[in-house]
Amino acid sequence: MIGWTHEKSRAEVSDHAPVFIALGRARLDASASVVQSTNRTASNSAPAARTSLPTLASAATQTSPALAGGVRGNRRSNIYHRPDCPSYNRIGANNRVEFPSAQAAIAAGYRLAGNCR
Structure with missing residues (x-):
């Protein structure tokens, strides 16, 4: 083991x-x-x-x-990920929401993922 x-x-x-x-x-x-x-x-x-x-x-x-500044949000959890976050590419296609910036994601009610800090 x-x-x-x-x-x-x-x-x-x-x-x-x-x-x-x-x-x-x-x-x-x-x-x-x-x-x-x-x-x-x-x-x-x-x-x-x-x-x-x-x-x-x-x-x-x-x-x-x-x-260049775009972030991805998870529709189910209302959490967004920056491109440098580990889970950026792990969001399922059905739950993925693209935002042009972090400010746009925050305005839509999303919060930053905990592993992006």
Whole structure:
């Protein structure tokens, strides 16, 4: 019985997996452009210009429109979840209500989920 909880947790996929995948792709794309610019400038014997890699916040907002401020509410419990909450993607489709902002959810009578703090 030792390790049973670890076995169950392997079957679950993190709610943040799409964000991490997108960040990895953004960093790979940025790294590839740095390598290409270095190769081009090396042949011209001029110093390569440094390009900055995208930050965590900018890459997350570019890849996931939900992170731009929209929240999801649960119709049955009148609780809303921010995109960074663990239960954001666990709301059933029949109970899901989309709001453009937390203020809109509060105005509709919803409260913030306890695991979003």
